[in-house]
Amino acid sequence: MKQSFTLNIVVRILIVAVVSFGIGWSFFELHSIVFGIFLCLVNLGVIINLVNYQNSVNERISYFFEAVKNGDFSQLYPNIKGDKIINKLNQNLNEVNQQIQQIKIESQQQDQYFRAVIEHVGTGILTYDEKGFVIHANSALKKILGMEHFTHLKQLERVDSTLLNSFRQVQERDQKLISFSGKQGKVNLAIKANAFKNRERNLVLLSVQDINRELDEKELDSWLKLIRVLTHEIMNSIAPVTSLSESLSSYFQKDGVAISPEEINEKVISTTIRGLEVIKEQGRGLITFVESYRKLTRLPKPEKKRIPVKDLFDKIILLNKVENQNSSIQLNVQIESPDFEIFADEKLISQVLLNLMKNSREALTDKANGQITLIAGRNRNGQHELCVKDNGPGISKELLDEIFVPFFTTRENGSGIGLSLSRQIMRLHGGALLAKSIPGEETVFCMRFQ
Structure with a gap:
């Protein structure tokens, strides 16, 4: 042509x-x-x-x-x-x-397909522009918010006065947990945001998930585990006290009637004194146990500041050497860069690191070539992490689900409070304490910061 x-x-x-x-x-x-x-x-x-x-x-x-x-x-x-x-x-x-x-x-068929998929999923999906106009809101989102029509973000104020600011404050690729009072009571949401550009318009995509059921299940599971441990510890303390009290009481009674003072001899007195000492020790143990529980519920609010990790590790290693001068365990340090920093409360984070190193040392008691490595860097998602790794016997998969339960311990002299306290400290920082282990090879505990 x-x-x-x-x-x-x-x-x-x-x-x-x-x-x-x-x-x-x-x-x-x-x-x-x-x-x-x-x-x-x-x-x-x-x-x-x-x-x-x-x-x-x-x-x-x-x-x-x-x-x-x-x-x-x-x-x-x-x-x-x-x-x-x-x-x-x-x-x-x-x-x-x-x-x-x-x-x-x-294109229209594909658009209809994706709209059908979005409508089908249980997660709420919301897309809006920089002026707050809603481009798309699926049925799941409207159901979560209790709204029939949703055309502008300002309508969120009708649901809850704080909900609008909570939605707008979610940063790109950030996840946030928020709560509001809906028609059916308190609603807990997990929100994740992602920004993109479409036809010269800046748009924000939000995924909104109702996590009430998950939180209820987790809370119930945690309570059951805690009650089980509390019951075990209290029964271990109370049972011998009850048994001993009955034995001591029998020394001073016959057929339910108190004996006369003349019948009390030195053997009865010495036995009673020893029994009362045991009761006193059991009582002190129970008080110590309760004080440990109070530590979990009375942690101070973190006073965050920027901490050079190299200086932090140097202090932790020095404290470890002072407490364990005769230890043959080799200490190693791996830091992503010399100027690597975290934003945290130095005292609380030091407490967590010392506790994790203590656990590693105890795990390496019978290890000939024991090694503990302190690691600092960013993970795949760009989050800052401090990790403590050892080449000890490891932790079985079954125990990994239990080690963070308050008062759960596998050691005879352990209190079972250290890891629970450490995880609580990380939660107060908005982060997490994670554990992974390969039995017979290594165990790694990572402190993850947001």
């Missing part, structure tokens, strides 16, 4: 050139005014034909793109008798038009 179109243009231009030459020859050589005027008319006709021919092609192309711009794909370009070039152009335009229609249909 391109060659035919070019040939038609060139032929017309050549005709104009030849006729123009003939006009000049008629006026200056033949001195024939009539013939010259005739050639001028012929030349004018050829030029008009050339312009019309060029415009017919341009008009069709321009009309086609105008229709595309306006989203009109219903136009058809019919054949014209005797004009192969225009017919070929019309054929190509019709084919392109059909392809665009097909693409549009597939």
Whole structure:
């Protein structure tokens, strides 16, 4: 088509050139005014034909793109008798038009599919622009918020006065837990945000998940574990006291009647004293146990500041050496960069690190080539982490689910409070304390910061 179109243009231009030459020859050589005027008319006709021919092609192309711009794909370009070039152009335009229609249909089908998927999922999905206008809100989100229609973020104020600010304060690729009072009581939400650009508009995509059920299940599970441990510890303390009290009481009673002072001898007195000492020790143990529980509930609010991790590790290693001068365990340090920092309460974080190192040392008691490694760096998600790794016997998968339960311990002299306290400190920092272990190879505890 391109060659035919070019040939038609060139032929017309050549005709104009030849006729123009003939006009000049008629006026200056033949001195024939009539013939010259005739050639001028012929030349004018050829030029008009050339312009019309060029415009017919341009008009069709321009009309086609105008229709595309306006989203009109219903136009058809019919054949014209005797004009192969225009017919070929019309054929190509019709084919392109059909392809665009097909693409549009597939795009609409895909859009309907994704909308159906979004409507089907149980997680709330919300998309809004920088002015707060809602682009899309699925049924799950409206159900969570108790709203039938949702067109602008300001409508959130009708649900809860703090909800609007909570939604807007979620940073890109950040996850936030918020609570509000809905029609069915307190609702806990996990919100995650992601920003993107669409057709020159800045949009925000929020995923909103109701975690009430998950929290209730976790809370119930935690309470059951805690009650089980509390019951075990209290029964261990109370049972011998009760048994001993009954034994001591039997020394001073016969058939439910108190014996006379003359019947009390030195053996009864010494046995009673020993029994009372045991009761006193058991009572002290129970008080210590309760004090340990109080530590979990009375942790101070962290006073955060930027802490150079290298200095922090140096202090921890020094304290470890002072407390364990005869230890043969090798200490290693791995820091991502010399200026690596964390934003935390130094006293509380030091307490966690010392507790984790203490656990590692105890795990390496019978290890000939024991090693403890302090690690600082960023994980795959860019979060700051401090880790304590040892090459001890490891922790079984079953125990990994139990070690953070308050008062749970596998050691005879352990209180079972250290890891629970450490995890609580990390939660107060907005982070987490995680554990992973390969039995027989290594154990790693990581303090993750937001």
